[in-house]
Amino acid sequence: MKKLNPMRAVSNLMTVCLSACLLTCLFASGANAQALPDAIMKSKVIKVAVNSIYPPMEYKDPESGDLVGFDIDLGNAIAKQLGVKLDWQESAFEQLLPSLATGRVDMILSGLSDVPGRRDTADFLDYLNSGAQFYILASRANEIRQATDLCGKPVGTSRSTSFPADTTAWSAKHCEGASKAAIDVAGTEDTSAARLQLKQGRIAAGVQGSETLPYVMKLEPNTYKPIGEPFATSPEGIAFAKSNARLRDAVLGALNTLIANGTYAAIAVKWNLQSSAVRQITLNGTTLR
Numbered sequence: 001m002k003k004l005n006p007m008r009a010v011s012n013l014m015t016v017c018l019s020a021c022l023l024t025c026l027f028a029s030g031a032n033a034q035a036l037p038d039a040i041m042k043s044k045v046i047k048v049a050v051n052s053i054y055p056p057m058e059y060k061d062p063e064s065g066d067l068v069g070f071d072i073d074l075g076n077a078i079a080k081q082l083g084v085k086l087d088w089q090e091s092a093f094e095q096l097l098p099s100l101a102t103g104r105v106d107m108i109l110s111g112l113s114d115v116p117g118r119r120d121t122a123d124f125l126d127y128l129n130s131g132a133q134f135y136i137l138a139s140r141a142n143e144i145r146q147a148t149d150l151c152g153k154p155v156g157t158s159r160s161t162s163f164p165a166d167t168t169a170w171s172a173k174h175c176e177g178a179s180k181a182a183i184d185v186a187g188t189e190d191t192s193a194a195r196l197q198l199k200q201g202r203i204a205a206g207v208q209g210s211e212t213l214p215y216v217m218k219l220e221p222n223t224y225k226p227i228g229e230p231f232a233t234s235p236e237g238i239a240f241a242k243s244n245a246r247l248r249d250a251v252l253g254a255l256n257t258l259i260a261n262g263t264y265a266a267i268a269v270k271w272n273l274q275s276s277a278v279r280q281i282t283l284n285g286t287t288l289r
Contacts, residue, residue, distance in 0.1 A: 044084045049099050056271045056272070074109070096239075097122060101241065107240050111130075112238075113161065114234060122241060130211050130230075130234055138225045151178075155184065157207035157208070158190045159189070166231070252283075
């Protein structure tokens with residue numbers, strides 16, 4: 001009986017394990033790819049709408065001009081898992097959903113809140129937690145200590161988001177409901193416009209997504225101060241046309257793999273979004289079984 005060389009045995013075991021791992025990965029990737037719509041299977045390209053003015057979710061690197069951010073990294077990881085490439089198509093925020101409805105793009109990956117009104121025309125795979133957050137200039141911290149101090153004052157937020165409605169609803173409950181003056185909600189072009197108006201003294205506070213405010217505060221140290229906790233929560237979702245369940249389900253499979261293998265968590269850490277990360281993907285706000 002031949003005596004087995006211990007080093008050779010270890011080498012053989014590693015080879016077997018590596019081969020099994022590769023086969024598993026290839027099978028998983030192939031299974032996702034086979035579920036893709038025929039047109040995408042043929043072109044190997046998914047057209048993705050993005051509004052690149054929402055750091056750290058998506059924005060243009062000031063030096064290279066390249067698209068960067070959490071959504072960009074996540075999208076590219078999904079594409080790798082599916083064996084395709086992404087064609088990022090930049091769009092104004094208000095054109096994101098229309099571009100999906102008309103078929104100009106296959107999906108939207110752009111920090112888009114999954115709110116009930118948008119589910120009439122699109123399905124959302126919810127992949128990140130978000131919340132509406134009041135913030136003020138740090139220099140006014142002694143004057144505005146809590147959210148109810150904003151009752152009767154002008155508060156600015158991007159009109160193309162769900163935040164104006166969230167702020168109005170919060171005001172109805174906590175301001176008018178307590179016999180105080182309502183918050184004067186000022187719709188702005190985008191979140192950067194709200195911050196500019198705040199600095200100009202035209203508004204007393206702003207409302208921004210809880211996942212993006214820390215990034216802004218890092219860029220402008222000692223400039224802004226959050227007030228309280230997020231007062232309204234809504235997940236951010238990847239949007240798909242109702243008629244494109246095959247692509248939706250293929251992306252769902254890829255996302256589940258990225259969560260299981262740690263890639264999703266690593267991307268969240270890279271962009272300091274650990275507190276907003278999800279443990280499980282949901283569909284239209286509903287847990288999948």
